[in-house]
C-alpha cells in the first residue's frame with residue numbers, strides 16, 4: 220500500500236492554479252491514487268465567457284480525466300470550485316467560502332502564477348508575489364493546515380550558473396517592491412523594470428524569486444516546502460504519455476517547426492535541455508506534500524525538480540529527435556517542409572531570419588493579396604520571432620542544480636511509493652519521450668487525427684516539388700541575368716554548352732539525327 224496515497228485519504232486539499240497545465244495533472248493524480256480524499260478546493264476565476272462551474276465541467280470531461288472517472292466515479296462531488304481572482308483583495312472570495320477554506324484545509328498546493336515572460340512588472344508582482352503573500356496569510360489562519368507547498372521555478376535564480384537548494388536574496392526586499400507598485404505609475408514602473416530585474420531575462424523569473432523570498436519571510440510557524448521545476452513538458456507516463464495542453468516552453472516551438480514556420484533558431488546544440496515531464500513534477504509535489512506534513516522538517520526545504528544532473532539531454536539531440544518524429548508523423552497542412560536547424564551565431568541567425576522566415580512570409584502575403592485574400596503571414600511570423608527571441612536565453616545556456624533534498628526524499632520513499640509516485644528521471648528514455656511529446660502535441664494540442672497522416676505526407680511531397688520548382692526557377696532567372704551582364708558568366712556558359720555539343724574525346728560536333 221502506498222503511504223503517500225494513504226496520507227491524502229480523507230484530506231481537504233486546496234489547489235491554486237488548478238485550471239493550469241500542472242494543476243490539472245496534479246488534480247488528476249490525486250483523484251486517481253487517493254479516491255477517498257475528502258475534497259479538493261480549487262480557486263477558479265471566470266474566463267472566456269465560462270463560469271467557474273463550466274470550467275470545472277470541461278476539465279473533468281476531458282481525456283485527461285478518463286481514468287479518474289473509472290477509479291473515482293463521484294469525482295464531481297469531490298471537487299469544490301470556489302470563485303477567486305488572485306489579483307483581487309482577499310482573492311474576491313465570498314465570506315462563506317473563505318470560512319470553509321480556513322476551517323477545513325489540510326494541505327495547500329500553490330501552483331497559480333503568471334508564466335508569461337513579457338508581463339508588465341506590476342501584474343507579475345501582483346500574481347507571483349502579492350498573491351503568494353496573501354495566501355500565506357490565509358494559511359496562517361488555518362488551524363488544520365499540515366503543509367503548504369509552493370511551486371516556484373528552477374529558473375528563479377537563472378542569473379547564477381550553479382544553483383543550490385537555498386533561497387537567494389534579491390537586492391530589493393519584496394515588501395518594498397509590493398509597496399512601490401501601489402504608488403508608482405505604469406510609465407515609471409516600465410522605466411525601472413530593467414534595473415530591478417538586473418541580470419535576469421524577464422519579469423517572470425524575477426517575480427518568482429521574489430515570491431520565494433516572501434515564502435521564506437512570511438512562513439511563521441507554517442510547514443512549508445518549495446518545489447523548483449525546470450522546463451515542464453508533456454506527460455512521460457501518466458495518465459498516458461505525451462499529454463500536453465498549452466503552448467508554453469517547447470510545445471509552441473514544436474508546432475512552429477512542425478508546420479514549417481520555424482526553420483532556424485539560435486540555440487546551442489550542446490547546452491543541456493533541462494526538460495522535466497509534468498507527471499514527474501506532480502509525483503515529486505505529492506511526495507513533498509506527504510513528507511512535509513508527516514516529517515515536519517525544521518526549516519523550509521527546497522526541492523529541485525530537474526533532469527540535467529540525473530539524465531542529461533542536450534538541445535541538439537532533442538531537436539534531432541523532434542525532426543525525426545516529423546518524418547514519421549507529420550503535422551497537417553504545413554506551410555513549408557519541417558526542416559529547422561540550430562545556429563549559434565547572432566549574425567547567421569539574423570541572416571536565416573531574413574531568408575527563411577521573413578522572405579517566405581512576405582512572398583506568401585503577396586500571393587494572398589494577389590488572390591484577393593487578407594495577408595497574415597508577416598504578422599504571424601513577427602509574433603513567432605518575438606516568442607523565439609524570448610526563449611533564446613534558455614536554449615543557449617546550461618545550469619547546474621544541486622538535488623540533495625530531492626535525492627533524500629527519493630531514498631525516504633517505500634519501494635511502492637517509488638513506483639506509484641515515480642520522480643526518478645534516470646529511468647526516462649529521451650528519444651521515446653520526445654517522440655511521444657511530438658505525437659501528443661499533434662493529438663492534444665493541434666487535435667489532428669492519425670488517419671490524416673497519409674494526406675499530410677502527400678502535402679509535404681507537394682511542398683517539396685514546389686520547393687524544387689521554385690529553386691530551379693530562381694536559379695535560371697539569376698543565371699540569365701548574370702549571363703546578360705558578365706562576360707565571364709558567358710564564357711562559363713559557352714564552356715558547358717561545348718561539352719554538351721562535343722562528346723568527350725571528340726572535337727567534332729555531335730551529328731544531328
Ligand SMILES: CCCCCCCCCCCCCCCCCCCCCCCC(=O)SCCNC(=O)CCNC(=O)[C@H](O)C(C)(C)COP(=O)(O)OP(=O)(O)OC[C@H]1O[C@@H](n2cnc3c(N)ncnc32)[C@H](O)[C@@H]1OP(=O)(O)O
Pocket residue numbers: 334335336337372373374449450451466467468469470471472473475476535537538539541542559560561602605606609610613614
Ligand atoms: C538538429 C537541429 C534541429 C532543430 C530542430 C528544431 C525543432 C524545434 C524543437 C523545439 C525545441 C526547442 C524548444 C526551446 C524551448 C525553450 C523553452 C524554455 C522555457 C524556459 C522557461 C522557464 C520555465 C518556467 O518556469 S515558465 C513556463 C514557461 N513559460 C512560457 O513558456 C511562457 C512563454 N510565453 C510568453 O511569455 C508569451 O506567450 C509570449 C511572450 C511568448 C507571446 O506573447 P504575445 O502577447 O505576443 O502573444 P500571446 O497572446 O501570448 O499569444 C499569441 C499567439 O502565440 C501563441 N503562443 C503563445 N505562447 C507561445 C509559445 N511559447 N510558442 C509559440 N506560440 C505561442 C498563442 O497561442 C497565440 O496564438 P493565437 O493563434 O494568436 O491564439
Ligand SMILES: NC(=O)C1=CN([C@@H]2O[C@H](COP(=O)(O)OP(=O)(O)OC[C@H]3O[C@@H](n4cnc5c(N)ncnc54)[C@H](OP(=O)(O)O)[C@@H]3O)[C@@H](O)[C@H]2O)C=CC1
Pocket residue numbers: 235236237238239240241242262263264265266303304305306329330331332333334346370371372373427447448449450451452465467468
Ligand atoms: N510550465 C512550466 O514550464 C513551468 C511552470 N512552473 C511553475 O508551475 C506553476 C504552474 O505553471 P503552469 O501550470 O505551467 O502554468 P499555467 O499558465 O498553465 O497555469 C497558471 C494557473 O494560474 C491561474 N491563474 C493565473 N492568474 C490567476 C488569477 N488572477 N486568479 C486565479 N487564478 C489565476 C491560471 O488560471 P486561469 O486558467 O484562469 O488562467 C492557471 O490555473 C507556476 O507556479 C509556474 O511558475 C515552473 C517551472 C516551469
